[in-house]
Amino acid sequence: MATIDAVLADLDRLPADKRTLWAVCGALEKVDPGVPPAAPVPAWLGPLVTEAVRWLSTTWPQSPYFADIRRLERLGVVTLDHDDTYVLAMVSALGSRWDAQPRLDALRHDAELRDEVFWRVFEVEGGGEVSLANVDRHSRPDAGWTACLTVLVAEGVLPRDRVQRECLRALGRDFSAYRAGFFTRLHTLLDPGVGEVVAAQPVLVRLLRSPVAATVSFALGHLATVDAAGALDDAAFVAASADALAVASRKTPLGALDLLDRILARQPGLAAPVAAAVAVGLEHRHREVQARALALLRGLGARDLVAERAELLEPTVAREAAAWLGGTVTAPAALLADLPALPADLPLSTADDDRTAGEMAAALLAGEHDPGLVERFLAAASRGSDELAALARPARKALRHTWELRRNIAAVLLGEALDRVPHLLVARLGEVREIVRGRARPGELLATPTGPAGWLDPGVFVARLAGWDGAPHRHDLVAALLRLGAEGRPEALRAARDLPGDAGAAARYALGGPPAPVGDPAVWIAAARGRAPLGDDPHLVAAGLGGAGQGRAARYELVMTPHDHGYWAPSLVVHPAPVPAAPDQPTVVPPERRGPDLMADWLPWAAQVWPHDAEPFFAADVQEVVHASFSTSRRTPPILDALRTHPGRLGPLSAAVLAAGMTTAEAGDRARAAEAFAALVPTGRLDPGVLADAMVVLAGHATANRWAAALRDSGASAAVVDVLARLLPRLPRDHHGLHALLATLHEEAVRTGIRPAGPPGPDGRLADWLAGFTGSSKAARTARALLDEA
Known part of the structure; x- marks a missing residue:
């Protein structure tokens, strides 16, 4: 075995870019574990290990790297604060995903770690990749924290009563439902006896107020055991039971109501607080809970408590309540959503936008993605704007948002490559990018909507197309033909009679005009789908464009x-x-x-x-x-x-x-x-x-x-x-x-x-x-x- 001084000297001779945690861990395998260093420790080693602890506290490497950090500590090479970050690093990397032995050995033989650090795992929640629950979820069943702790309790290395007590304390902390689940599972596996459960009654009653439904269910189940043993503190349970009745699932409130019924049978003097608690069950969304609560309240004669909550009852329960109260009690009729028969709150606003092209571009680069804003920006950019050049800096920033819309808006402004997505929208952005770069002729886009949800007025479309001297932008034309509204087509067709070229012929066909030789297939497919959106088109089928969504209407299953x-x-x-x-x-x-x-x-x-x-x-x-x-x-x-x-x-x-x-x-x-x-x-x-x-x-x-x-x-x-x-x-x-x-x-x-x-x-x-x-x-x-x- 090498001495720690020799190993540290070898590490110190490494180039700076080779001084990594992995290099240190590999070198430690050669060290005599019982001999501390005599020579000064390299100055870079302490910060390196501190950073490693921070990294392990947020990342789960699935390997026992923490053992090497502990070895450095125990040799006196580094001194670390045993804070929350340190505890989470231990949770993350004390053991392996596949093998329980490293974690078991560490807690068996490292008394300082076991007695001074380990118990804080019940206090520090963690999050993301690093928590007791998450490490267990993705470890082999016999290698996780739960399996190791049950083994150590069985061996007597960890005191059983303290582990149970710490689990209950952890459940009383503000941990998420996912991470709190670790402690309920561990406590259940330790299989506490009736005496142990009775002794924990005060904590269990407090847990009825937990915001985590599973914790409330866990506590209620144990309190039912206490009740069966004849040791339930009835008054304390009644005082806390309303929170159990508010749990969203059915099972827990029904269990609480059963327990309240038993308490009422043996403690008639608690009728008033029991009734107040049971009344909370009438506010539950499930009919079964409401019906059980109503039955209990009828037995108590608590008419006022029922009448006060009648409007919250499900219809069948309301009918039962009305029969008992001797009046007409009905649940209010459910209201339809505040929406008209045809959607008027459509996402594209047709109102004039008083923002300039630069202001609209800045909003899009900041993450706005309203489709109306996108269309108005494209229309403004295609007409040309000197403001856009001033947005180079925020545009370069937006380029970092890979695949997002704002990254592609930035690419339009900077002349950069667009994302390689086979979609008409990207193709349209490409056309506008060429206009902004000066490589294509500016002009008024054809496809800019004039109505909600993307509709384009046929007359406006024809006027825009007539304004082009030569062929319009191809994908812009396709988009416009697909958006043509139904109203005003005959008038628009008459206005389109002199439109030249393939674009003019396709426009007339889309508006209901006569067939003409099919030119650009994509343009004519769009014209056919705009002409008769839900029907087959014999003209395109005869031209060899008979696929689903081309000349023939597509049906999907x-x-x-x-x-x-x-x-x-x-x-x-x-x-x-x-x-x-x-x-x-x-x-x-x-x-x-x-x-x-x-x-x-x-x-x-x-x-x-x-x-x-x-x-x-x-x-x-x-x-x-x-x-x-x-x-x-x-x-x-x-x-x-x-x-x-x-x-x-x-x-x-x-x-x-x-x-x-x-x-x-x-x-x-x-x-x-x-x-x-x-x-x-x-x-x-x-x-x-x-x-x-x-x-x-x-x-x-x-x-x-x-x-x-x-x-x-x-x-x-x-x-x-x-x-x-x-x-x-x-x-x-x-x-x-x-x-x-x-x-x-x-x-x-x-x-x-x-x-x-x-x-x-x-x-x-x-x-x-x-x-x-x-x-x-x-x-x-x-x-x-x-x-x-x-």
Whole structure:
């Protein structure tokens, strides 16, 4: 073995760029661990190790690098503060992702680390990659912190009672639900006995007030054990129970109500505080919690407490309350979202923008991405502006935002390369970039919208095209033809009779004029899709442009395929036969594609490419929303916003996006989908039968509880009844989570007075399906209740 002095001397001779933590760790393998240094330690080593500790506190290397840092400390080579950063570095790298031994050895044999540092892991939460919960989640099950600590408790290295006590204390701190879960799992694995749980009762009662629902459930479960042992402090539990009744899930509040019922049976003197606590259950969103609370309050005769909360009750519970109170108590009718039948709050403003070209460019470089602002900026830049040259500095700064819209706006201003994305929007930016650089002729762009959501007045389009001396910019022309509005076409066609060249012929054809020889295929495809957006075009088909989204209208189908690993994989089928996609043909969407690789800030603009039909936009992005059911997606929110505001035809793919949006993992995305439901289905913009078809396709993939909650949150009760009455008979009676959908149908039917089941018979498909339930499951009971409403 080498001496530490010799190793440090070798390290000191390394070039500065070679003096790394890895070099130090490798050299330490040769050191005699029992002999401290006699010579001075190189001055650079202390800062290097301090920086390594800081790095390990935020990064999980999955290897036991912290052992080398401890060796340096124990040899006296470095002195480190045992602060929060140090504790997190230990959490990160005391052990390996695959092997428990380094962590076990360190805590068995390093008394200082075990006694003075280790216990602070129950106090320092961590975050990102480095926390007890995250290291465990991504480690082999027998190599994580939980496995090691249970081994050390079993060996007596760590005192069992203190580990249990520290777990409970950690749960009382302001840790996130994800990181608090580590301590509930560890405490459960230590399997405390009844006596240990009874001794922890004061802490468990305090945990009922935790903001983490799982912690409240954990505490309530242990307090039920205390109650079974006859040792529950009834008054203390009653005082804290209201917080347990506010937990969003059903199970915890129902458990709390059961415990309150038992307390009431043995402590009649606590009736008043029990009633006050139980009344909180009437404010819960789940019917079962409300019904159980109402039953308890009826037994207590607490009429005033029920009457005060009557407007919060679900319709069926409100009906029961009214029967008891002897009056008419109904839950207020749910209100539709404040949206008109046709979207007027569309994202593109047609109001004049008094900002100059430079001011608009500066806003875009700062991250604004309103599609109207983008279009007005392009129009101003194409006419020429001396202001743009002054934006070189912020434009260079924006170039760092890879793939974002602002990075490409910066590229337009600086003459830099645009992102290599095969999309019409990028091609249009390329044309404007050439104008700004002086390589293309300036002029008024054809495609700048004149109305909301991207519409272009046909007469304005013809006037702009007539103003061009020669051929206009190609992609600008394609974009304009796709945006032509329906009103004023005959007048615009008469004004276009003398427009020259292929552009003039295509413009006349788009406005309803006679066929002419097909020139530029992309221009004529856009003209055909602008002429009859949802129909086939024989003229283009005869010219050999008969692909889906070219001469023939495209039809899209989402297919969900089950896999052995328990998930469903989405794929897109296009009819008729698809053709290869091209950036100048945005109405063509090939199968098996997740859409243009546009970041989220591009999507509001992309949604306005073809205002006539929403299907190509959503066909390109439906799989993104489907995948958002189990992962966070930055693109899903703007996709759902576009669904609510798109003015064009909403077909099967639009319905599939809505159905997928209502089962996404993020609550905010589900709220967006609920708003879209309220805006589109009651107003007839999206057919309820088409939505029910899409929900059938996604039923195996979706979470029924999320669907039910989103439908309730939409506030569109009559539309919810309509959609569910169409959907439910097509689901198997043992569909997972079916009761949530049945319960939602029941509540909304009572709220609206609609009788969705009707009598059994040829036209009573829902009634026949409901009648097929047997047994006493919650779904069966709700099915019979729905039949009783008929």
